[in-house]
Amino acid sequence: MQRHFEEQIEALKNDLLLMSGRAEEIIRKALESLMSRDTKLADEVFADDATIDRMEIDIEEACIQLLALQQPLASDLRLITSALKISNDLERVGDHAVNIAGCAKQLAGRAPVKPLADLPALAEKSIGMLRDALDAFVRGDAESARLLVRRDDEVDDLNRQMFAELMRRMIADPQQVERSMTLVLVGRNLERIADLATNVAEEVVFIAEARIIKHHADEQIS
Numbered sequence: 595m596q597r598h599f600e601e602q603i604e605a606l607k608n609d610l611l612l613m614s615g616r617a618e619e620i621i622r623k624a625l626e627s628l629m630s631r632d633t634k635l636a637d638e639v640f641a642d643d644a645t646i647d648r649m650e651i652d653i654e655e656a657c658i659q660l661l662a663l664q665q666p667l668a669s670d671l672r673l674i675t676s677a678l679k680i681s682n683d684l685e686r687v688g689d690h691a692v693n694i695a696g697c698a699k700q701l702a703g704r705a706p707v708k709p710l711a712d713l714p715a716l717a718e719k720s721i722g723m724l725r726d727a728l729d730a731f732v733r734g735d736a737e738s739a740r741l742l743v744r745r746d747d748e749v750d751d752l753n754r755q756m757f758a759e760l761m762r763r764m765i766a767d768p769q770q771v772e773r774s775m776t777l778v779l780v781g782r783n784l785e786r787i788a789d790l791a792t793n794v795a796e797e798v799v800f801i802a803e804a805r806i807i808k809h810h811a812d813e814q815i816s
Contacts, residue, residue, distance in 0.1 A: 599664050606656055606677055607732050610684070613649045614728040617687040618721055620646065621787065624694035625717050628780065631702040639695035646688035653681040669801060676797040680731065683790040687724065690783040690790075697776045697783075707773050708763075712756040713781070719749050720784045723791035730798045739798035742791070743807070749788035753781045 620642045627635035657678045660666065666674055701707070723745055730739040760774040796808045 599660075599666075599670075602656070602660060602664075603670065603673065606653070606660070606674070609649070609653050609656065610677060610680055611728055611732060613646065613653065613681060613684045614724065616642070616646055616649065617684045617691070618725060620688055620691040621694070621717075621721055621724075624691040624698065627695055628698035628701065631698070631706070633699050633702050636695040636698045636702075639691055643688045643692050646685055650681045650685040654678060657681075669804075672801045672804065676801050680728075680794050680797055683793050687787050687790050690787050693783045694780050697780050700776050701773060704773055707770065707777065710756055710759060710777065712752050712759065713777070716749065716752040716756060716781060716784050719745070719752065720788040720791070723749070723788050724794070727791045727794035727798070731794060731801075734798070734802050736799045736802035739795040739802075740807070742795040746788050746792045749785055753785045756781045 620639055623635060623642065624639045626632070627639065657674050660674050661671075664670075723742060726742055727739065730736075730742065757778060760778055764771045764774045793808070796806075799805055799807050
């Protein structure tokens with residue numbers, strides 16, 4: 595019985611890793627559709643999001659079954675309840691990728707805008723945070739998770755820099771206002787992806803240490 599339970603826990607971790615991989619893939623596809631002005635690629639993002647939605651439902655059902663039939667305690671209970679939250683965070687990552695794909699479709703039919711130096715860095719930092727958060731989850735690495743939470747400030751700074759650059763462009767050329775505001779939305783969605791990665795990291799600390807660090811409840815984070 596114990597071995598079967600352990601196998602189910604490992605399967606749950608693997609499912610979350612797979613979902614995380616799909617989430618990272620859909621973000622990259624959305625960004626590629628934006629950069630290449632490829633509306634067909636953007637449409638694929640909308641279709642791929644349905645797969646992520648289905649994965650969330652499957653993980654939720656697996657968690658509920660584990661809670662009902664195995665009645666886990668301590669760290670196992672924390673892991674399963676956190677997995678429910680993490681799958682929801684990953685589903686929301688897919689939603690933000692859809693938003694970026696929507697922005698790509700809006701911009702595809704308009705005159706190209708000058709590339710933004712901060713956008714690729716912002717995207718890579720957000721995606722990197724998501725990947726590292728799930729890696730910390732699988733390894734139960736609370737220390738890495740704590741360090742990851744601090745990286746959210748870097749994403750916020752880059753997003754502010756990008757917003758400032760777009761504001762300068764809009765002031766200099768009012769004809770760029772609509773296109774620039776669409777890129778502001780792209781930055782905001784990437785920032786939110788980093789926030790969701792932070793949520794995952796906070797759950798890792800909760801699983802490993804039974805500590806709640808969200809909203810800076812744990813002073814050790816500062």
